[in-house]
Amino acid sequence: MQVFLQTFIGGMSLGAIYALVALGFSLVFRTMGLVNFSHGNVVMIGAYLASTFYLSTKLPFALAMALAIGGTGLIGVIIERVLRPLENKDFDLMLIGTIGFGIVLEAVAIIIWGATGNAVPNPVPTGPLEVLGLRIRTYDLVVLAIATAAAVLLVFFLQSTKRGAAMQAVAMDHEAATAVGIHVGRSNAIAFMLGAGLAALAGGLVGPLLYVNPTMGGALGIKGFAAAILGGFGSIPGAIVGGFAIGVLDAFTAGHFQGYSELVTFLVFTVVIMIRPTGIFGERTVNRA
Amino acid sequence: MKLRVAGIGVLAVLAWLLPYQLDSYLIHVANVVILFAILAIGLGLVMGIAGQINLAQIALFGVASYATAILTTRAGFGFWTAAALAMLIVAAIGLLIGTPALRMQSHYLGIVTLGLALALTNWVTNAHIAGGAEGITGIPAPTLPGIDLRNDYFFYYLELIVFALALAFGLFVVRTPLGRKMRAMRDDSLAAGAVGVEVPQLRMTAFFLASIYGGVAGVLYAGLIRYVAPETFSIANMFLLLAMVIIGGRQSLVGCVVGAVALSLLREVLVDYPTYAQVAYGTIVVLTVVFAPTGLAGLPVRARGLLQRLGWLRRDTGAPPKLGDFRPYDEVERPAEQVILRIDDVSMHFRGLKALQEVTMEITSGEIRGVVGPNGSGKTTLFNVVSGLYRPTSGRVWLGERDLTAARPHTLARAGVARTFQNLRLFPLLTVRENLLVALDQTSVLGSWRYALWQPGVWRHDRALRRQADELLDRFGLTAFADAAPGELPYGTQRRVEIARAMARHPRLLLLDEPAAGLNGEEVRQLSEIVRSIRSTGVTVVLIEHNMGLVMSLCERVTVFASGRVIADGTPAEVARAPQVVEAYLGDSAMSEDVPVATATEATR
């Protein structure tokens, strides 16, 4: 039982990261119909930016994170701008275009930061909490709190601000949105920027948890994307539930199948998606596929 | 044509003489390049030709290499026996990886195939039998009598011959019925189903073909390198292969090969700077998708277009080809009247929207039935139910004596239902002739075994289809446009191509969805002539139409829809008088009172 709970907790903290990654995927897909395969690499860049600001310039962690979010937001805008001619035209080609961006981002990271990567010390120095024999890292709690806050803020932004409502409107009906005076292109760019910002948040948080290196984007991106699909692509609650689901699934397969964990994780994912292609909350977006 | 044969000959000779120019390292590089070229052809087939995103191609390659390695080193099989078994295994795995394609497409398929590829890599990294991360060493070199295949130079010739066969077979597939169906499915899977293409089976066939190419490359890899390890089949290499196909031009197999060669050479040149090579090819991928989506293979066409725009190259100034006259079918005796289509209490709901409500209709063989009604009254939904695109919420659809309520579009097409679409769904990247050829081919995808065992049969079949296509083109006056892309044709001509394509199925029941939309007066007149002639061959025609003049003059019976229900049914004159019809159209029941009695014979325009 204790192993079960401890594994579960471990899964939850990585799950929170996957959820953030999935949120970025879903937000961009929901607002502009783009599947951004370079999202994982943007996460990686975000992780590097955050850890670089945190480690070498000795900025406070929160400030380093904010700068990283700004940096990746800019990258997001660039990707959107370059691929804009393909929007609403060729879905598959756009997808491949983002893969190309991912390849470039990874190589650029190697050129700037080297291939080996670096460990990021825990920014929350307090020791782990001991609850009923379970060890809970304080940093895990911080990650969960920040991820929750980010999700709440995102939902608040979409539900309660004019810009957020407009972004959703664009996603639902871009022509009607145009008719009420919304600049669709700008709205898309902001969505992409937000998605990239979420990526940096995920990357910055995952740095101290794991390790920062140029290939980290691949694993996080694929798991995060799987999480988004599992939850229902384009759905905000779906991204969060899917993220935790993949995180916990990952933790338990790592426990039970050890080296074979990836095999089991992806087989389970494939079977679930075959049975329910729309994911858990995904009824609304299925016609886009 | 002569030029092409000569070109191929020169290339073949050059390829044959190439080793004389290469040192022992470069010949090895050439061998690896050929492997990538074979892999790229496979990916081009499944992705560029059949439109299925397959991010597991490199994993299939790995499966075959590993199978060969395991069977030779662990089970003691000879190389060629192991290779044959490996091909069986990779084909099975290919079909397994393709299964999700039956349920999902596009990015969903991308992530699932990517996930399965990762799962396979994960397995070989762990499994004791696969040697774990250290891989399997000591794979015996393949032997051929009298030739030492351990020598990279001789291996080159083996690969060259296999490659030539692989490319020739790929091109053969693309240009014959199987490949045409795949391209049709890629361009528009809905319309492909409607002309009888068995989309699910075809998707599996595409994955099967990809796995064969992956398998051939994998077996050769095992024989060439004689060592396998997980890194070789990594996602990074998958993306590299993808880049080759995209840069070369995914819709052209030759383009895929060119891309594979070009990118391999680029990588070789930058071998000491792999990171910069990565920047370079990633950038090229992005630039390609944005600025040259057809890749290197599409450049000649684009260049010609550019030169023409700049005025450096003369445009074809010959008179634009003209739409010929329709040559009427020979009349046949009208068959005994029977109910050919029975729609029985069909309802269709879309999450709260009731598009069809308890619709019941009977259509008698040999009639021309008009279906009219205001926008959004459910007419096209009805067509979609009858042609199998929608599964009705309740009710049944009978074709003659067969209950075809939940049948797939291709089943209905094969049962004799053909249709056209309101917004034209021609296959844009196929020529007009090819559009017809896809529909003309009545053979099943399962008959594709002939491709492996009896190619002359396939060839003869294709020749026969081409003769039929020529006949059909001539009948519909489309001969001048046979090799044009549909998108370049005038709208009215496209409409006619779509009708010709539907007729290529030799249907019993023809559904025309707004065939006169966008046509001018003369074209409408020709249309009504065509429809009459089609009916005279015993085909039953149902048409949705807004051009009431056409409906009134052409149809014997008219069914009127409003808000998803049938509100009137009868001769044109009868329904035009019916108050509920006038109200549905004009909004005023009072206005129906002073409607004069209609004469249904006169064509207004």
Add this chain to the structure above:
Amino acid sequence: MFSSLRRRAAVMLLGLALPVALAACSAPGGDQGDSNKTDGPIKIALVDAQSGQLSSLGAWELKGARLAIDEWNAAGGINGRQIELGVFDDQGDPTVGTNLARKIASEGYIAMIGTAESAVTIAMAPILRESKIPNITSGQSPGLVAVKSPFLFLNGPTSVTYDETLAKYIVDTKGLKNIAMITNNGGYGKGEHDAFTKSLQARGVKPIEDQVVTADQKDFSAALTTIRQKNPQVIFIGAEEVQSGLIVKQARDLGITVPFAGAAPQGTPVFADTAGTANVEGTIVSSPYLSNEVSEASKKFAAAYKAKFNEDAEMHGAKAYDGTQILLNALKTSNVATGQALADAIRATKYAGLLGDFAFDDTGVGIFATRIGTIQGGKLVAAG
């Protein structure tokens, strides 16, 4: 029309037949002639990952080898010939390795140093053997010995030696029997796993927990939780530097306080930096090169290394330095022989190096001892 077609076909057939005929008389290629020349520089290849995740190993190796070669060149080379070091990047990918093996063969290199990745070296071995190019590798996997190539030599002990020494210390000297293991399924981790398990078995000890993780895994909470449940006295790690560091860091976060034990990677600064200096305190390391201070030779080496590259020497550099020295000595004694003669000369070389006294046996291993050190106060010191 028809006849012209036939004529064309005939011409094409001829075009095809001619090269076939040529091929039948003389095979193309045959360019391995230039490795026996007796003037010009002596060409030695260094193959290692210079890019990718394992490129730090490659960089260390290169420095060690470069240092040795520069010393010889400064002293006038061998028989008046300078030594030229060609550097090749295998990217940590065995297939790239096989390509490079052919490349160095075709470009006339007479010997090869590297690689640090056992899997890459194993992949290259058959080709190097065919081309008769001796290879001194930094790999330590028992799999290297299993290849049984007379052209393959190791510049250090195999995992068997590392782990036998370690098991002897832990079980025999310290009397610790409750041992948990966490290893990765990569080439290095698997070698460690098998060697250590075998050494324990020989002592009648069964690990109380045996967790395997993937080589690119970064989160170990599941494995470590299971280990924590079993209350081991010591935890054996079989993983590369970075992953080992992450494991220790996360273990401490989960409240695991017992010491870790492992082979060479656990003695490196990268391991300590990744884990956090405080977390690695007490780690037991089995290494042939515990620190730069162990002998006069190592002090001299460390000083030269520092002077040349402005960074502190460590084990991998020392290993490569030893391996290169052995090769150069063999070249000198054999009057720059190549092929089989050079391999024989290497096998015959006795060399007192930084890692100990080398004397090669038939398996290509020249050294059979490691030392035990523990990390105390952030430094690796020899254990009492």
Add this chain to the structure above:
Amino acid sequence: MSIGTDPTPARTTGPDFAVEGLTVHYGGVCAVNGISLTVPAGQSVGLIGANGAGKTSALRALMGLVPRKVGAVRFGDTDLARVKARDMVRHGIGYVPEGRHVFAGLPVEKNLLLGAYARKWDAATRASLSEVYELFPVLEEMKDRLAGALSGGQQQMLAIGRALMSQPKLLLLDEPSMGLSPKLVETILAVLQRLQGQGLSMLLVEQNAKLTFEATGTCLVMEHGEVVLSGTSAELTHDARVRKIYLGL
């Protein structure tokens, strides 16, 4: 599902709206062929015709939602020919698209507020909102429901309400009666008449001829992309040619 009856203050009436030579091509088909029309200040003009006559294309082209060729679009002294679709609303043009096109996943009130996207969301917006709620009390009852869950008639009211939130001076309506029951059509008619009474200019594209004749003063009849008939609505009501165009008789 009735509409509110309280009188509301008259709106500021906009200037004359005039279009000349509007042409739309879709992939080789000429959907609209050089039509011209004028909506005088405070007046309602109807554009009717059978399915496929080009009415909707014409309206969408007016908004700039589809590529078009146009001689001139004038709204009083302002030239709207080069104004982008998203900026039309800032020049006082409200648009009610065909098939409602509400933002299905957003609540009713959010839909309405988005109608005022081009304005500042302030007290005046709240005032507009209560005006709309007064006009359509049912929308207030449903204000927290998702727009997609509304009935067709309610969605139509929402679409009109959304367009009114921008305080337009000219309202372009595309087939507001489509798919509605006769009773609901009556309700919509009453709303249009009331809006006109307040001085709002309207251009009404409809298939429902009767509704259009009752809601507008003048009417144009389209066929094959061209205006083939025009006159006062009263005249056209009794014109047999209208019926012929519709029913092909």
